[in-house]
Amino acid sequence: MALVLGIESSCDETAAALVTTDRQILAQRIASQDEAHAPYGGVVPEIAARAHAERLAPMIEAVMADAGKDFSDLDAIAATAGPGLIGGVMVGLVSAKALAMAAGKPLLAINHLEGHALSPRLADPALEFPYALLLVSGGHCQILMVEGVGQYRRLATTIDDALGEAFDKTAKILGLGYPGGPAVEKLALEGDPAAVPLPRPLVGSGEPHFSFAGLKSAVLRAKESEQHADADIAASFQQAAVDCLVDRLAIALGKSDLPKALVVAGGVAANQRIRSELEKFAAERSMRFVAPPMALCTDNAAMIGWAGCERLHMGQDDPLDFRARPRWPLDPKAEPVRGAGYKA
Numbered sequence: 001m002a003l004v005l006g007i008e009s010s011c012d013e014t015a016a017a018l019v020t021t022d023r024q025i026l027a028q029r030i031a032s033q034d035e036a037h038a039p040y041g042g043v044v045p046e047i048a049a050r051a052h053a054e055r056l057a058p059m060i061e062a063v064m065a066d067a068g069k070d071f072s073d074l075d076a077i078a079a080t081a082g083p084g085l086i087g088g089v090m091v092g093l094v095s096a097k098a099l100a101m102a103a104g105k106p107l108l109a110i111n112h113l114e115g116h117a118l119s120p121r122l123a124d125p126a127l128e129f130p131y132a133l134l135l136v137s138g139g140h141c142q143i144l145m146v147e148g149v150g151q152y153r154r155l156a157t158t159i160d161d162a163l164g165e166a167f168d169k170t171a172k173i174l175g176l177g178y179p180g181g182p183a184v185e186k187l188a189l190e191g192d193p194a195a196v197p198l199p200r201p202l203v204g205s206g207e208p209h210f211s212f213a214g215l216k217s218a219v220l221r222a223k224e225s226e227q228h229a230d231a232d233i234a235a236s237f238q239q240a241a242v243d244c245l246v247d248r249l250a251i252a253l254g255k256s257d258l259p260k261a262l263v264v265a266g267g268v269a270a271n272q273r274i275r276s277e278l279e280k281f282a283a284e285r286s287m288r289f290v291a292p293p294m295a296l297c298t299d300n301a302a303m304i305g306w307a308g309c310e311r312l313h314m315g316q317d318d319p320l321d322f323r324a325r326p327r328w329p330l331d332p333k334a335e336p337v338r339g340a341g342y343k344a
Helices: 034-040 045-067 086-103 112-123 163-173 180-188 213-225 230-254 272-284 301-313
Strands: 003-008 013-020 025-032 076-082 107-111 131-136 141-148 151-156 261-265 288-290
Touching: 003 045, 003 086, 003 301, 013 045, 013 301, 025 045, 025 301, 034 045, 045 086, 076 086, 076 112, 076 301, 086 107, 107 112, 107 301, 112 131, 112 141, 112 261, 112 301, 131 230, 141 230, 151 230, 163 180, 163 213, 163 230, 180 230, 180 272, 213 230, 230 272, 261 272, 272 288
Parallel strands: 003 076, 076 107, 131 261, 261 288
Antiparallel strands: 003 013, 013 025, 131 141, 141 151
């Protein structure tokens, strides 16, 4: 059994965790920055980086104390090295490098998206490669085939905005505050999902990619019209998002042999309505549906530590001069998508 310290600082969650190769989370702590960013309706990179720098070192010390471990007990140190807000990523990665050098331990520079992609395997020992992955978060919306550690084949991506970003924007339009996803989901329970005629971008187009910019604009127009209750707008938006996800999955997976499991990961995977519809989608195709526990959906260090465990098991590590990356696609060989710019 190997013990890995995981560090996560890619956005607005400062996190540290101790994870073992036999799937134990010995200790973990997460410090949210929601209160600091709430007045701005979204994450302010400079505020996030400053908060990471202030909180990370004490948090790592606390996690080690919680587990009763010393740095000499570690087998490796894993940290998010990208993609993400570069200031925050650098705080975590530089801290990991310093600890690795001081303790004489291997460094594992982890792709944040790989952390999400592999996190279901931390909670579900029965989940084997390959599996289909719907990765939905504030910064990413992709469909991938996960064929092994470090082996990812992208089937679809967003050409503009990610679904998590659309949830946050909808929450801001409706005056629900930040973070927006949980607030929109809660309000949607009170509304009629068929009350507001919102678009389903790219549905029926025959291509597997996502687009949510037009849906955000339609939500704004619905709010400005003053013809609909906020709960109905929230419910209709959420239903439109679900319809887009299911349609895109059907097209993307219809082009290849279906794997045994459909996995959803990322912050938006905490949405119960989305989970329910995806579970139904998988059952109709005789696929097992797998979603990590809620605590592993949003950004956390346990998933980074677990990705480190997976890579350490394969004999991998990284040099101390590994550079932080604001963008880092899981499938660098994937062809560019029209209009997507630098989207991974």
